[in-house]
Amino acid sequence: QVQLVESGGGLVQAGGSLRLSCAASGRTFSSYVMAWFRQAPGKEREFVAYIRWSSGSTDYADSVKGRFTISRDLPKNTVYLQMNSLKPEDTAVYYCAARQGGSGQYYRIYNYWGQGTPVTVSS
Numbered sequence: 540q541v542q543l544v545e546s547g548g549g550l551v552q553a554g555g556s557l558r559l560s561c562a563a564s565g566r567t568f569s570s571y572v573m574a575w576f577r578q579a580p581g582k583e584r585e586f587v588a589y590i591r592w593s594s595g596s597t598d599y600a601d602s603v604k605g606r607f608t609i610s611r612d613l614p615k616n617t618v619y620l621q622m623n624s625l626k627p628e629d630t631a632v633y634y635c636a637a638r639q640g641g642s643g644q645y646y647r648i649y650n651y652w653g654q655g656t657p658v659t660v661s662s
Contacts (some may be wrong), residue, residue: 574637590611
């Protein structure tokens with residue numbers, strides 16, 4: 540059973556930084572894609588970034604390119620999301636997700652989800 544546990548969310552001022560972590564367990568993740576999504580109140584869950592576990596290739600939503608960086612630590616089975624130059628519109632609950640096989644930006648193709656970690660950016 541795949542388990543994803545996020546941490547690192549919190550309250551930060553605009554322009555600040557946070558690093559989210561997603562600890563993954565229950566599988567060998569070499570064939571998996573790991574992703575971050577976020578959901579603000581009253582809005583649909585939206586793609587933030589993904590990384591292929593084996594190759595390390597990445598993709599980002601246009602809204603976070605140049606500000607956020609996704610990475611993984613293979614020995615620790617952990618995925619990170621480094622968020623810099625945060626804006627109030629980045630406020631949301633951030634979710635870690637995983638799927639085996641091809642990558643994508645549509646949240647419904649991901650099979651496994653963490654519980655989410657809230658991020659609040661004050662202006």
